[in-house]
Amino acid sequence: MRAHRRPAICLYGVKLKPYISLPSLLVVGVALLPPLASPGLAQNDAGPQPSKNVRDSVYSAAQAQRGETAFRQTCTECHTPSQFSGPNFIAAWRGAPLYQLFDLIRTTMPNDFPGSLPAQTYADIVAYILKLNQYPAGQKELAPDPDSLKAIRIEPPRSP
Numbered sequence: 001m002r003a004h005r006r007p008a009i010c011l012y013g014v015k016l017k018p019y020i021s022l023p024s025l026l027v028v029g030v031a032l033l034p035p036l037a038s039p040g041l042a043q044n045d046a047g048p049q050p051s052k053n054v055r056d057s058v059y060s061a062a063q064a065q066r067g068e069t070a071f072r073q074t075c076t077e078c079h080t081p082s083q084f085s086g087p088n089f090i091a092a093w094r095g096a097p098l099y100q101l102f103d104l105i106r107t108t109m110p111n112d113f114p115g116s117l118p119a120q121t122y123a124d125i126v127a128y129i130l131k132l133n134q135y136p137a138g139q140k141e142l143a144p145d146p147d148s149l150k151a152i153r154i155e156p157p158r159s160p
């Protein structure tokens, strides 16, 4: 047994050198990795960081229609559609996640009964506001889901 162990230790001692240099190479590699990978990581870690914008067909025409009906029923008592469209409105909201507009309306409107509508209806109204600003409709509806709304940035129309 003893005779067997000694060569084994010796063997380990001989193999030690290459194994020392491998981890140190890895350490150098890991140290270099963050600066190289940070642009990609920033995108992957984005989560709530907007990855699309309101020009990317983020609502459907049928949804905007529902939103218009809800708007007429609930909002026109105090607002006109023109208040939520045009260059001034877009300039005020430019760069914000669409979630911010959704959340403002959901938590403060209608002014006399905040939060009284279903989340879906607030999303429909936001879709209507996008339509008012001539952003393109698509196949998918705008979901009343915070994470997906946070992923959509409000941008000016392509050619103002």
Ligand code: HEC
Residues within 6 Å of the ligand: 071, 074, 075, 076, 077, 078, 079, 092, 104, 105, 108, 109, 110, 111, 112, 125
């Ligand atoms: C009873 C009156 C009333 C009703 C109904 C009402 N609002 Fe308002 N809304 C206000 C008032 C007053 C303000 C401005 C004062 C403030 O910011 O609280 C406002 C502000 C807003 C703003 C912010 C405007 C901006 O440019 O920052 C939005 C967006 C809005 N309302 C959307 C809606 C929507 C959508 C509805 C329907 C679901 C609605 N409001 C219903 C009274 C109302």
